[in-house]
Amino acid sequence: MSDRADQVRSESVARRWITRHRPLEQSLFGGIYGLVLASALVAALDTTGEKAEPGPDALWVLLTALASGxxxxxxxxxxxxxxxDGAATTSRLRSVLAEWPLVxxxxxxxxxxxxxAAGWWSEATAVDVALLFNTVALFGxxxxxxxxxxxxxxxxxLAGGLDMLIGLVIIVADTLIK
Incomplete structure (x- = not known):
């Protein structure tokens, strides 16, 4: 009897924690959009046969995210x-600033x-790790x-796996295009 009560109590504690730490819709949208954007950009900027320039590529990814946000x-x-009515308000400024999860x-x-760019590894390795990280983050x-x-x-x-498919599609497209 005590085991069942402890199990119910721990489930309700876990449910309260999950509810309290629920991501806002805006954060989810921006986070997922930003991960997909970063994956697509890093895959497109890493072209074979060209001189590797990870520093400028990093700047392009960041500037594109800022511009998109x-x-x-x-x-x-x-x-x-x-x-x-068309009047400028602080809520409109907050609308723009609320795009921080994308960045x-x-x-x-x-x-x-x-x-x-600092020479810790090659740009190709950085791209591969970024694509893998972003794909796993999409699952998460x-x-x-x-x-x-x-x-x-x-x-x-299953939902995480379906989100992860977006990252896998980018990885497959990157592989096929190169």
Missing amino acids: AAHGYAHVIAQRASD AAVLPTVALLLAA WGAWAARTSGHGWPSSC
């Missing part, structure tokens, strides 16, 4: 302006490219989102 946030501002999601890829984001919305482990892993 700003453009997405500004699109929200324009949509709000069209539906409201944060590309930082591991930028760090890996900067490590290659997908599984976490499903768990926090109340799904069990099997369906959460």
